[in-house]
Amino acid sequence: MLVHSRVALSAIALASLAALGACGDEVTGPAAPATAAAPTTAPTAAQPTPSSTAEAGTPPEVIEAPATPLAAPTVAKTQGRVRIYSGPSDVALSPAPDTGRGSTVVQLNGTASAEIGTYVADGQGRTLYRFDKDRAKPSTSNCNGECATMWPPLLVRSPGQIYPSGINPKLVGYVERADGTCQVTIGGWPVYLFAQDAAPGDVKGQGVGGTWFAISPTGERTRPLPGTPTTAAS
Template identity: 45%
Template sequence: MIRRNRIAIAVAGGMATVLALVMWSTNAVGVQGTNVAQTAPAVEAAAAPGDYGYDTPAAAGTDAPAAGAQTSAADQPPAAAAPPAVSNIRLVAKTVDKMGDVVQDGDGRTLYRFDKDTPKPPVSNCNDACAVTWPPLVVPAGSTPQLEGVDPALVGTLKRADGTEQVTIDGWGLYTYSKDPGPGKWAGQGVGGTWFVIQPNGKRNVECLPPGVTAPV
C-alpha cells in the first residue's frame, strides 16, 4: 500500500509539473518558472529507486583493482636472474702427443695450475712478479669463458688480490707460462716442483716431467 501511494504521488507530481510548465509558458506576466520546473526532480529524489519496482544494480567487477591502482612488489612475479655473459676467453680440452690430456686457451697456449694455490676456497697465491712470469687467465667480472670439452660444472672464477676474476677448474686457478716457446708447448711443466699442466678435470698432468722432478703424491 505504501509503495502504491508513493507511485501515485510521483505520477501526480509529474502531472503537476506539466500543468505548471504550460501555465508558465502562457503567463504574460512571467511566473518564476525555475522554481516550478524543479518540482519533478524534487519528487523523484524523495522516492527511493526501490519504490519504482527496481533496485540499483551493483557495480560490476568490484573485486578488481581500480583503474590506475598500483600493485605492490609482492604481487609482481620474481624477476629471473640474468645469465652470466660469455667472454671471448676459451677453454679447450685436448689430447696431445706425449702429454696426453691438457687444457688450452683459445690461442692454443697450454694452461697450468700452481700447487701453492688452494682450491677450497679458491685462492691464488701467485701475484706481483709471479703473475708476470705466470700470467693468470682472467675474464671480465660476471662473465664465463667459452668451453670446448670442459665440464661447465667444474669451471668458475676466483677474485685475485688486484680485484680481477681468474678462471678456475675444480677450484684451481689457471695460468699460462710466459716462457712457453709457442702454442701447444709446455716448457712450464714441473717448474719448481709446483707448476703442472692442468687436465680438464682439474688434476695435475704429470707426464713429460723434466729430470729431477718427481710426480707429487
C-alpha cells in the same frame, strides 16, 4: 624500529650491488652474448684420435665434439655476472679488447698430448697451468707480483662468458684476486699461462719448480715430462 629496518635493507642492497660489480667493470643490465665476427654455420669436427707417440712440430689436437651439427650452447652455470656455457660457441666470437683486467669472452679447449696427457689450452692454443701452492677448496691464488709476471693469470672480465670444449662446465668458474680481477678456475684451481711458452702447444712450464703443471680438464695435474720432478725441492 622502522628507520632501522630501512637502513638495514639499504645496506643489504648496496652490498649486493658491490658483489655484482666485483672482478670487472660495472655495467648495467645482464651479460649480453658475444657478437659474431661473421655469420657462420655450426661447425662440424671429426672425433680426434691422438697418436701414441709425439712427433716434433706436430700441433696439439683440440678435443672437439662428434661430427654432428652443434646445437647452440646453453648456460650451464652462472657465477656472479659470468656465464659458463655448455660447450664451444657455435659462431665466431668477437670479445671486447683486454684492457688488463681480462677478456669478456674466454674459450677453454681440452687438448690431447701424447707426452703429458689431456690438458687445457685457451682459445689461442696456449697451455694453461695450475700451481701446487694455490688451493682449490676454497679457490685461492698465491701467485702475485713477480710470480704473476712469469705466470700471467687467465682473467675474465664481467659481464663475461666462458665457453669450455672437452671440459665439464660445472668444473669451470673464477676466483677474485687481491687486485680485484677475476681469474678462471678449473676444478677450483686458478689457471695461468707461462711467459716462456712461445707457440701453441708449448709446455715449457711443465714441472717447473716441481709445483707447476699443465692442468687437466678435471683440474688435476697432467703427468710430468720425462726427467721432471713431481715435488718441489726442499
